[in-house]
Amino acid sequence: MGIDQQPLDKHRILDEPFYIEQGNEVQLALAAYRNRLPLLLKGPTGCGKTRFMQYLAWRVKRPLITVSCHDDLSTSDLVGRYLIKGNETVWVDGPLTMAVKSGGICYLDEIVEARKDTTVVIHPLADDRRELPVEKLGKLFLADPSFMLAVSYNPGYQSVLKDLKPSTRQRFVSLTFAYPSTELEQQIVAKEGSVDTTLAGQLVKLAQMTRGLKESGLPEGASTRLLIQAAHLHRDGVDLVEACRAGITHSLTDDPDMLGAMDEMIASIF
Amino acid sequence: MDIAELKKRFYQEVHPVHPNEWEVEEVLTHVASLSSSRQQALMSYVHVVWPISHSLCFSYLEQGAYFLRNPDSVDLAEWVRRLLGYYEKDGLRGAREFMSESLADTLAAGQTTVARLEDVRGRLLPFLRGLSGQPLDLAGSPVAWTDTATVYLPEEIRFFDNRVDNERFYVFLACCQWGYLTVGTFNRILDGQEPADIFRFLQSSDNQELAGAVYHFLEFSHVWKMLAYELPGLMRQMRPLLQRLVAEKSGDKAVGDQSSFARLLFELVHSPDIRSSPITTGRELELMYERLRVCHEREWGDWQFLTGKLDFTGVQAWLKQRRSEERKAAVKQLAQVIIQSAKLANNAAEQENFGSLEEGGSSRLVVHLADGEEGKPGLELRINNVTVDLPPELSELLARIEHDLGHIPEGYVQAAAGIAGRAIASGVGGGEVEEVVRQENAGMYYDEWDYRRRGYRKNWCTLIEKELHPVRSRFVESTLYSYRGMLVRLRRQFESLRTQHRFVRRRRYGDDIDLDALVDAVADRAAGIAPSDRLFVRLLRNNRDIAVMFLVDMSNSTEGWVGKAIKESLVLLGDVLEVVGDRFGIYGFSGMRRSRCELYRIKSLDEPYSELVQQRICAIIPKEYTRMATPVRHLTGLLAQTDARIRLLIVISDGKPEDYDDYKGEYAIEDTRQALIEARGKGVIPFCITVDREPHIYLPHMFGREHYIFVDSVEKLPRRMPEIYRLLTS
Numbered sequence A: 001m002g003i004d005q006q007p008l009d010k011h012r013i014l015d016e017p018f019y020i021e022q023g024n025e026v027q028l029a030l031a032a033y034r035n036r037l038p039l040l041l042k043g044p045t046g047c048g049k050t051r052f053m054q055y056l057a058w059r060v061k062r063p064l065i066t067v068s069c070h071d072d073l074s075t076s077d078l079v080g081r082y083l084i085k086g087n088e089t090v091w092v093d094g095p096l097t098m099a100v101k102s103g104g105i106c107y108l109d110e111i112v113e114a115r116k117d118t119t120v121v122i123h124p125l126a127d128d129r130r131e132l133p134v135e136k137l138g139k140l141f142l143a144d145p146s147f148m149l150a151v152s153y154n155p156g157y158q159s160v161l162k163d164l165k166p167s168t169r170q171r172f173v174s175l176t177f178a179y180p181s182t183e184l185e186q187q188i189v190a191k192e193g194s195v196d197t198t199l200a201g202q203l204v205k206l207a208q209m210t211r212g213l214k215e216s217g218l219p220e221g222a223s224t225r226l227l228i229q230a231a232h233l234h235r236d237g238v239d240l241v242e243a244c245r246a247g248i249t250h251s252l253t254d255d256p257d258m259l260g261a262m263d264e265m266i267a268s269i270f
Numbered sequence B: 001m002d003i004a005e006l007k008k009r010f011y012q013e014v015h016p017v018h019p020n021e022w023e024v025e026e027v028l029t030h031v032a033s034l035s036s037s038r039q040q041a042l043m044s045y046v047h048v049v050w051p052i053s054h055s056l057c058f059s060y061l062e063q064g065a066y067f068l069r070n071p072d073s074v075d076l077a078e079w080v081r082r083l084l085g086y087y088e089k090d091g092l093r094g095a096r097e098f099m100s101e102s103l104a105d106t107l108a109a110g111q112t113t114v115a116r117l118e119d120v121r122g123r124l125l126p127f128l129r130g131l132s133g134q135p136l137d138l139a140g141s142p143v144a145w146t147d148t149a150t151v152y153l154p155e156e157i158r159f160f161d162n163r164v165d166n167e168r169f170y171v172f173l174a175c176c177q178w179g180y181l182t183v184g185t186f187n188r189i190l191d192g193q194e195p196a197d198i199f200r201f202l203q204s205s206d207n208q209e210l211a212g213a214v215y216h217f218l219e220f221s222h223v224w225k226m227l228a229y230e231l232p233g234l235m236r237q238m239r240p241l242l243q244r245l246v247a248e249k250s251g252d253k254a255v256g257d258q259s260s261f262a263r264l265l266f267e268l269v270h271s272p273d274i275r276s277s278p279i280t281t282g283r284e285l286e287l288m289y290e291r292l293r294v295c296h297e298r299e300w301g302d303w304q305f306l307t308g309k310l311d312f313t314g315v316q317a318w319l320k321q322r323r324s325e326e327r328k329a330a331v332k333q334l335a336q337v338i339i340q341s342a343k344l345a346n347n348a349a350e351q352e353n354f355g356s357l358e359e360g361g362s363s364r365l366v367v368h369l370a371d372g373e374e375g376k377p378g379l380e381l382r383i384n385n386v387t388v389d390l391p392p393e394l395s396e397l398l399a400r401i402e403h404d405l406g407h408i409p410e411g412y413v414q415a416a417a418g419i420a421g422r423a424i425a426s427g428v429g430g431g432e433v434e435e436v437v438r439q440e441n442a443g444m445y446y447d448e449w450d451y452r453r454r455g456y457r458k459n460w461c462t463l464i465e466k467e468l469h470p471v472r473s474r475f476v477e478s479t480l481y482s483y484r485g486m487l488v489r490l491r492r493q494f495e496s497l498r499t500q501h502r503f504v505r506r507r508r509y510g511d512d513i514d515l516d517a518l519v520d521a522v523a524d525r526a527a528g529i530a531p532s533d534r535l536f537v538r539l540l541r542n543n544r545d546i547a548v549m550f551l552v553d554m555s556n557s558t559e560g561w562v563g564k565a566i567k568e569s570l571v572l573l574g575d576v577l578e579v580v581g582d583r584f585g586i587y588g589f590s591g592m593r594r595s596r597c598e599l600y601r602i603k604s605l606d607e608p609y610s611e612l613v614q615q616r617i618c619a620i621i622p623k624e625y626t627r628m629a630t631p632v633r634h635l636t637g638l639l640a641q642t643d644a645r646i647r648l649l650i651v652i653s654d655g656k657p658e659d660y661d662d663y664k665g666e667y668a669i670e671d672t673r674q675a676l677i678e679a680r681g682k683g684v685i686p687f688c689i690t691v692d693r694e695p696h697i698y699l700p701h702m703f704g705r706e707h708y709i710f711v712d713s714v715e716k717l718p719r720r721m722p723e724i725y726r727l728l729t730s
Ligand SMILES: Nc1ncnc2c1ncn2[C@@H]1O[C@H](COP(=O)(O)OP(=O)(O)O)[C@@H](O)[C@H]1O
Pocket: A018, A019, A020, A021, A022, A043, A044, A045, A046, A047, A048, A049, A050, A051, A052, A180, A188, A192, A224, A225, A228
């Protein structure tokens, strides 16, 4: 179980993370932070949401506690639970409680993956009460002034039904992330993948082509993360075409026609 | 097999028809000389081809024998599939042409050098869509061109002596058409964005045909340069091929004659890559025109195999149609959004005891479409100054229109506001929206599986969703009454299915401490026994996350004996499903021919089980035919959209797929089977309940051995159905 017993200091981000702003998301998020409003990050996977949170945490100098949500996540996983040490029971704070008490940023990644009855605990934290009731302790924690709640979800990926309920959603300041613009993405891939800008540009072009395949049955195109991955493979000596296939296209689909099409794309670009 | 044996086999295959002996004999002499395994292979398709056309079947045997005589011919199945494809498209003539051509190919030993659109299509289409980012289509045409919605490419390419190069040429041609779209060849001319001097030149030069050709050449060369820059990999491969091709096709002219298109193309394919302005200028055009004045007019046409053709009328027609379609769609969807949000506003207002929007009437509806606020991409809709979220399809549509026209015409928004205003004023808001939605669903296309070709017939069937008109009767009441004893038992059974959250004890991890276990552990330790580490309780959640669709056969073969039992079953099921709380939908289907597969909505997945639904159940009556696969495909799609853990599709029929046209027998069985396989592939579990007096032997094949149940007497159905459902889902 993901019980985090490390001191909060481990979650502090000391060096500036590399982050290129896409629009005015930094300004918006800082304003939200000052006004103690929670954040909702929307956008496809691998477009920089996690990196953005790291950057934000660094900017406001608060620890960042990330929880990846999944089907089996329980309220205890967020809030905390009793453990047994010898003959005694010991309460251990969950990541959310930790952040609430000591004023960290708690980032619930892919929140729609978690079940609704798990995520109800965030409701009183998200509105102006900013409190966290912990039933098992019989306590109500008021969030530290510097606590921030952030959640992310990928609108394209889940079915419509799983989208956030308006009641949840309207508590948040929303930041919409998309894949970065061509030039930005090129810069990011060049920097993070340690390749020259020409190659980075070509990788971005490939990604953009795959992103055009939604209508043809590819639910999600290549993300920035995959491009960086391919760049790493190539830098490590893997032939470029192979790097693109193993690092990008084959991670996207098994469909032979689609793979054939993407092979043509690779052949055309490089 | 010798002739006599072949004949016997042939007559078996075509039984009960008995064609002329001498004719059969003549054809079979060709077959007789094949090896026995090849004879078997050839004969095994007779029962497929014969019902389609007798003449085709004779030609098939004769030509097929030739085809198989070549030791390299291995894929007879593929050959037959193509043959039937050509037959369907161009009739007997097309099929015969195909056969003689493929024969020529095989004989020339070059069987594999030709590239066919049909073969590359699978990957070329997504390639083109990815490249352009637009939902373009691909189709065949002697010369490459595009109407901006579809890219037309030749059916086959045989310029080079190996297939890889020919296939690469396909990619190149597709890229060129994309190139024309990208450099804006069509838009600039049609929207009058082209510099005026070009227009003047195209219209007033003394040789307009030449002027047009020159213009095309210049556009092509821009496309070429753009491709060289954007797709260097492609052009690196293509350049040597095209250099060879141009040299071959032009002969001496290319080198000698300065004022010929051949020479120009020769220069182009040998030119170094330089990035130039992508737009043809009037000056360029004039110079080029002067240079080419003396050349033969017809010459440009000879190069269409490379450059394709520009068909402005085709583009214009499509453009007009598309714009009008987009306008209609945008107005309709906008109206829906407006009605819906007005309704929401009304509800909110009512709740808070404020005056509702309705009181003010439609005049108070101020609708406005504007660019999103800072940081938000796209457009947003303001209704009475309140910002309303646009559904993603509408946002996309509006973005397309804006891209196309440069702005969203105010008329679209006002038209939508007008429709919405009238709908709200007349108080039919809700119904209207549903009506509109339903109309949009009208005519969805589905593929059909043709087992003879082992392929799909694309968009073959049209599914029309309709609503059953509710019928008031005492049917439900009396059903519930006559089964009352059973119902009590059923309800109890189903109640126990309702798994609530429950705790499991003595777990290694969990949400809470298991006190009993802890006490035991402490005691154990005190007694010197190794204590258990299973000290927690864990919450197990309600995992009964089920969505189920019932698809009811409403064909006339259910007339009388099946019909009533099905209705009773549905009434009972509806009752107990309410108890257990599973999401369920009920649809009936019937129809006639592929153009009218009708689906009757009795209850959609998220609709409450109401009196209205009961009245619709009462309205179920036998209608027309049983083309089962299309509704199966449709409901599979609906189920696949849900997030339920278990998605179940239960089909209730008398088990005989059949339509008015050729949809019967093996074809119908195979199509149904295929649709059910598709469903499984999409994470939907199909299950079929068949009611008939005798089981048909094909049932296990059609439904899959584990996926159906046969009920032999209809009286049992109402009792069996809830039982079956309970077993399926627990
Ligand atoms: N704006 C950006 N600035 C810097 N790096 C970025 C940016 N966007 C994406 N990346 C790179 O892409 C990778 C994937 O992004 P990530 O934040 O993990 O995506 P998400 O959380 O949205 O799935 C990051 O590790 C980073 O290398």
